[in-house]
Amino acid sequence: MTSKVVVVGGGIAGIQAALDLGDMGYEVHLVERTPSIGGRMAQLDKTFPTNDCSLCILSPKMISCAGHENIKLHTYSEIESADGGFPKTRVRIREKARYVILSRCTGCGDCIAKCPVKVTFEFEEGLSKRKAVYLPFPQAVPRKVTIDAEHCRMITEGKCGVCKKVCQAGAIDYEQKDSFVDLEAGAVVIATGFDLADASALRQYGLGTCKDVITSLQLERILSAAGPTGGRLTRPSDDTEPKKLAFVQCVGSRDSRMFKYCSSVCCMYATKESILVREHVPDIESTIFYMDMRATGKGFQEFVLRAERSYGVRYIRSRPAEVQPASDGRGVLVTYDTGGGIGEQRTEKFDLLVLCPALVPSKGTSEIARILGVELDENGFIMTPDTRNPIDSTKKGVLVCGFAGEPMDIPDSVAQATGVAARVAELLQEAR
Amino acid sequence: MARIGVFICHCGHNIASAVAVEEVVKFARTLPDVVYSDHNLYSCSEEGLGSIKKSIEENKLDRVVVAACTPRTHEPLFRRLCEQAGINKYLFEFVNIREHCSWIHAKEPNAATEKAKKLVAMGVSKAALLEPQVESESGVIPTAVVIGGGLAGLTAAASLVAQDIDTHLIEMEGKLGGQLNDISILAPNFEKSADLLNKLVSELKKSERGHIHLGAKLVDVKGFVGNFEITVEEEGVQNKIPAGAIILATGTQEHQPEGEYGFRKAPGVVTQLEFERALQRGEVPKRVVFIQCVGSRQPGREYCSRICCNTSLKNALRVVEAGGTAAIIHRDIMSYGAAWEELYRQASERGVAFFRYSLEDKPRISAENKHILVEVFDDNLGEGVTLHTDLVVLATPLVSRDDSGDVSRMLKVPRDKNGFYLEAHVKLRPIEFATDGVFICGSARWPSSAREVMCQALAAAAKAAIPIKRGKVVTEAITAWSDPDKCAGCGNCVIACPYEAIEIVDQDGRKIAKVNETQCKGCGNCVAACPNDAMQQRGFTTRQLSAMIDALVKRALEESS
Numbered sequence: 003m004t005s006k007v008v009v010v011g012g013g014i015a016g017i018q019a020a021l022d023l024g025d026m027g028y029e030v031h032l033v034e035r036t037p038s039i040g041g042r043m044a045q046l047d048k049t050f051p052t053n054d055c056s057l058c059i060l061s062p063k064m065i066s067c068a069g070h071e072n073i074k075l076h077t078y079s080e081i082e083s084a085d086g087g088f089p090k091t092r093v094r095i096r097e098k099a100r101y102v103i104l105s106r107c108t109g110c111g112d113c114i115a116k117c118p119v120k121v122t123f124e125f126e127e128g129l130s131k132r133k134a135v136y137l138p139f140p141q142a143v144p145r146k147v148t149i150d151a152e153h154c155r156m157i158t159e160g161k162c163g164v165c166k167k168v169c170q171a172g173a174i175d176y177e178q179k180d181s182f183v184d185l186e187a188g189a190v191v192i193a194t195g196f197d198l199a200d201a202s203a204l205r206q207y208g209l210g211t212c213k214d215v216i217t218s219l220q221l222e223r224i225l226s227a228a229g230p231t232g233g234r235l236t237r238p239s240d241d242t243e244p245k246k247l248a249f250v251q252c253v254g255s256r257d258s259r260m261f262k263y264c265s266s267v268c269c270m271y272a273t274k275e276s277i278l279v280r281e282h283v284p285d286i287e288s289t290i291f292y293m294d295m296r297a298t299g300k301g302f303q304e305f306v307l308r309a310e311r312s313y314g315v316r317y318i319r320s321r322p323a324e325v326q327p328a329s330d331g332r333g334v335l336v337t338y339d340t341g342g343g344i345g346e347q348r349t350e351k352f353d354l355l356v357l358c359p360a361l362v363p364s365k366g367t368s369e370i371a372r373i374l375g376v377e378l379d380e381n382g383f384i385m386t387p388d389t390r391n392p393i394d395s396t397k398k399g400v401l402v403c404g405f406a407g408e409p410m411d412i413p414d415s416v417a418q419a420t421g422v423a424a425r426v427a428e429l430l431q432e433a434r
Numbered sequence: 435m436a437r438i439g440v441f442i443c444h445c446g447h448n449i450a451s452a453v454a455v456e457e458v459v460k461f462a463r464t465l466p467d468v469v470y471s472d473h474n475l476y477s478c479s480e481e482g483l484g485s486i487k488k489s490i491e492e493n494k495l496d497r498v499v500v501a502a503c504t505p506r507t508h509e510p511l512f513r514r515l516c517e518q519a520g521i522n523k524y525l526f527e528f529v530n531i532r533e534h535c536s537w538i539h540a541k542e543p544n545a546a547t548e549k550a551k552k553l554v555a556m557g558v559s560k561a562a563l564l565e566p567q568v569e570s571e572s573g574v575i576p577t578a579v580v581i582g583g584g585l586a587g588l589t590a591a592a593s594l595v596a597q598d599i600d601t602h603l604i605e606m607e608g609k610l611g612g613q614l615n616d617i618s619i620l621a622p623n624f625e626k627s628a629d630l631l632n633k634l635v636s637e638l639k640k641s642e643r644g645h646i647h648l649g650a651k652l653v654d655v656k657g658f659v660g661n662f663e664i665t666v667e668e669e670g671v672q673n674k675i676p677a678g679a680i681i682l683a684t685g686t687q688e689h690q691p692e693g694e695y696g697f698r699k700a701p702g703v704v705t706q707l708e709f710e711r712a713l714q715r716g717e718v719p720k721r722v723v724f725i726q727c728v729g730s731r732q733p734g735r736e737y738c739s740r741i742c743c744n745t746s747l748k749n750a751l752r753v754v755e756a757g758g759t760a761a762i763i764h765r766d767i768m769s770y771g772a773a774w775e776e777l778y779r780q781a782s783e784r785g786v787a788f789f790r791y792s793l794e795d796k797p798r799i800s801a802e803n804k805h806i807l808v809e810v811f812d813d814n815l816g817e818g819v820t821l822h823t824d825l826v827v828l829a830t831p832l833v834s835r836d837d838s839g840d841v842s843r844m845l846k847v848p849r850d851k852n853g854f855y856l857e858a859h860v861k862l863r864p865i866e867f868a869t870d871g872v873f874i875c876g877s878a879r880w881p882s883s884a885r886e887v888m889c890q891a892l893a894a895a896a897k898a899a900i901p902i903k904r905g906k907v908v909t910e911a912i913t914a915w916s917d918p919d920k921c922a923g924c925g926n927c928v929i930a931c932p933y934e935a936i937e938i939v940d941q942d943g944r945k946i947a948k949v950n951e952t953q954c955k956g957c958g959n960c961v962a963a964c965p966n967d968a969m970q971q972r973g974f975t976t977r978q979l980s981a982m983i984d985a986l987v988k989r990a991l992e993e994s995s
């Protein structure tokens with residue numbers, strides 16, 4: 003009997019599933035596409051409803067994963083193919099070339115300091131640049147650098163080689179090739195999470211055309227002490243502290259022309275962010291434009307009341323019709339319906355506008371669904387049609403947890419991920 | 435002489451923005467027994483850990499102090515590091531200079547730095563006196579007990595038996611299923627809940643691992659992870675069930691809105707569960723008005739009960755499908771996620787009417803001939819509306835059961851301010867308790883949809899299965915012990931102990947306290963209660979604590995001179 007389990011996606015859901023499966027005694031292979039595990043939670047500044055620092059609570063879990071006797075990490079890796087089926091799925095993992103010998107790299111950063119190439123930093127949501135050789139964030143696991151082959155001059159043009167020169171550990175290897183790991187898995191877990199919908203497609207909200215319009219995830223990075231501004235909250239147009247901030251909820255979600263579902267977490271994270279900005283600019287005023295304030299989790303309603311009462315957050319039930327740059331190019335003008343049946347429109351000026359875009363199944367979710375042969379639902383999430391077994395996909399032995407199955411917050415993702423361990427144990431017991 | 439290493443963490447900017455980290459490092463080097471001190475950008479990162487480990491080896495350190503964030507999240511990590519570097523992990527001392535210095539004194543960097551020095555001095559003085567401790571292992575009874583036979587308990591028990599683990603399901607009523615018995619159709623897929631229930635019950639009955647106890651009263655719970663003893667009374671007879679882990683799945687009850695909107699005064703005003711029962715009997719009224727948030731999201735009970743909007747959407751659709759009309763009067767429609775939002779969309783499309791009221795202006799109801807009149811000021815329209823209806827359904831929150839206080843005392847697990855059971859960590863340990871070996875799932879934790887309840891139940895089953903599959907648990911090393919020479923046998927400690935870990939025994943004709951170390955959780959209550967300084971806690975002895983106070987006073991005097 004095979005007792006190996008492959009977990010695809012190293013966000014909080016995949017990490018938790020790997021830890022519990024590992025604790026149960028299974029040999030777990032955690033496959034993450036980016037250079038580090040951590041997922042979206044690693045990008046967040048603090049987390050609702052208790053506002054503890056996201057990485058501070060995540061980092062110990064990431065490190066436990068790396069140190070766990072039963073967990074093997076495959077970062078910067080993808081599932082190449084999967085054949086056969088439960089309980090013996092032959093899985094091939096592609097470990098992409100990092101051009102860095104992991105066992106030698108110490109993560110000292112000397113190469114990063116000297117690399118001459120600057121490219122857009124995905125982890126910082128495009129707010130800053132990284133080098134072609136990079137570490138996504140300081141607490142990355144593994145804390146090893148990766149060379150981005152697309153931008154490295156040595157790899158693309160055959161000239162440069164600076165990183166190799168400065169690396170005292172001899173860890174750089176421009177000749178490195180992708181490698182493959184083949185194994186037979188008893189079960190496969192999909193935990194491939196979400197992406198943000200491209201809010202610039204909704205032209206009325208001004209992302210991309212007004213400088214002072216950003217996304218909620220960009221704001222998380224700005225608020226983070228380790229982020230692109232070192233935790234300084236300023237607006238893009240003139241680098242000054244905003245005093246009046248607004249959030250727009252349901253940008254592209256709950257919208258029959260775009261994504262008809264509700265992303266579940268935005269009401270709460272906008273509330274959280276509107277509290278957090280106060281720690282950066284004490285006299286800032288926040289306004290949240292919303293449709294329904296969905297504060298349904300444990301301690302959530304109290305959190306919203308606290309935002310309203312103690313932080314003066316203004317909640318306005320309205321979906322803004324239009325956003326335009328202010329005449330001097332600084333700040334934005336938001337036009338919205340004042341509601342109450344009067345049908346009056348009002349235009350108000352804000353220093354900074356934060357959009358909360360629909361959270362959509364990650365690109366990797368449809369890719370892995372195709373490789374594993376499981377069906378997606380009408381919104382593109384992994385389909386889980388069996389009421390009796392709520393985390394089973396359409397294929398036996400392929401399970402789902404976290405945002406890849408439906409929009410959910412961290413606590414629900416964690417609970418579901420732990421649930422995966424029980425379901426795997428049930429299935430593998432049955433296959434015995 | 436001890437050889438102490440002190441490591442100060444920047445935590446990125448979290449600490450370094452207020453505390454002058456390098457100054458604290460320099461200060462640490464001046465402290466007695468400190469042979470090495472350094473700082474890390476993130477002590478918890480792989481790089482930080484690697485550099486600490488290297489320093490331990492190079493400097494032959496035998497005790498380690500890390501000044502960083504909170505031991506709650508990070509102590510295990512650094513203890514493990516010490517072990518890897520060959521030091522007993524109890525020779526590690528954690529100093530919190532983030533929560534206690536940089537965060538709380540963010541605007542007073544000098545004071546924050548000075549406080550960090552004091553705390554480090556205290557940590558070092560204690561570290562010098564630390565002693566190695568051993569953790570002992572104990573066996574695990576390969577049986578699980580699930581308390582509560584609703585959807586949560588049934589799902590958890592079914593999973594455990596499928597994992598080949600002997601499982602006892604304890605249900606106080608004469609029947610399994612809990613609230614699901616009253617709910618005939620489950621949204622969002624409009625499936626018969628009886629089908630789901632029957633499946634679960636038959637899986638459990640089919641397995642020789644499953645043991646169902648109906649009409650069973652929970653009398654007592656003793657013991658600790660791996661070795662619990664649950665006393666249950668059935669038909670007047672008490673039975674003791676030994677178990678390695680316990681899952682709590684006792685559900686909730688529906689709030690009864692006495693006196694509100696004519697409830698129990700006027701006919702035609704019912705709660706959601708009462709309406710579910712009526713629908714189950716096939717009684718579908720022609721016109722129904724649902725009023726949401728009755729007794730919730732208002733002063734006195736602030737929380738949102740998560741499932742009531744979705745229940746009303748479901749039942750409004752059922753009324754409409756049967757040819758009737760339905761209106762939902764709400765404050766926000768809480769149809770979060772994909773499936774529930776789809777239900778909301780369907781309800782709107784099929785003609786369910788929605789009106790939005792505000793807390794300041796609640797709907798009013800009155801009787802007229804055979805109908806009920808509901809008046810509401812609709813916030814969206816900005817005008818008053820009067821609805822004629824046959825039935826008013828009050829959507830009231832699920833509240834904690836009247837007997838949950840007793841259960842929580844028996845199991846020694848906490849509840850939150852609303853009476854729901856309180857998990858170990860809201861985000862990262864949602865189905866665990868701080869007490870090892872006891873897990874929580876279902877609506878007893880928080881109102882949840884059937885699907886969510888089942889996911890949590892699986893999670894609880896996984897957590898309960900882990901110690902059972904491993905067959906052993908490691909017991910706490912930081913426990914109390916009583917010095918027989920000083921103990922007068924007064925018994926104050928016995929009263930103070932919340933874990934029933936202390937008893938008074940006879941020794942050489944004298945009565946003295948004795949701690950059962952496998953049951954002791956190291957809370958320290960007994961130490962505080964002891965009038966003779968006889969009770970001591972490992973890792974927190976009077977000598978160690980006095981040394982910390984001395985170090986603090988010394989530094990304060992230095993500062994003032």
Ligand SMILES: Cc1cc2nc3c(=O)[nH]c(=O)nc-3n(C[C@H](O)[C@H](O)[C@H](O)COP(=O)(O)OP(=O)(O)OC[C@H]3O[C@@H](n4cnc5c(N)ncnc54)[C@H](O)[C@@H]3O)c2cc1C
Nearest residue numbers: 011013014015035041042049050195196366404405411412
């Ligand atoms: C702005 C914002 C703020 C938020 N704030 C909070 C908050 O305060 N509290 C809270 O509870 N929730 C919050 N959330 C929600 C939270 O981020 C999610 O609940 C959580 O991240 C879901 O975890 P996950 O592991 O399912 O997915 P993810 O975090 O998305 O992780 C998925 C992982 O899978 C990897 N992956 C994807 N495809 C593949 C593939 N094919 N192969 C290999 N790997 C792959 C990705 O690289 C990623 O690492 C917030 C969300 C946003 C957008």
Ligand SMILES: Cc1cc2nc3c(=O)[nH]c(=O)nc-3n(C[C@H](O)[C@H](O)[C@H](O)COP(=O)(O)OP(=O)(O)OC[C@H]3O[C@@H](n4cnc5c(N)ncnc54)[C@H](O)[C@@H]3O)c2cc1C
Nearest residue numbers: 582584585586606612613620621684685686876877883884
């Ligand atoms: C009106 C209504 C309609 C709903 N409709 C839907 C729907 O359409 N779709 C959906 O997804 N969800 C719905 N739900 C939610 C879902 O049905 C419930 O959340 C779920 O049934 C709760 O299951 P549970 O096991 O946690 O609790 P319960 O069903 O309350 O079960 C708890 C069980 O524990 C027993 N018990 C309690 N204390 C003890 C003790 N000390 N010793 C022994 N036994 C004990 C009780 O007798 C009971 O059997 C609805 C809920 C309500 C109230």
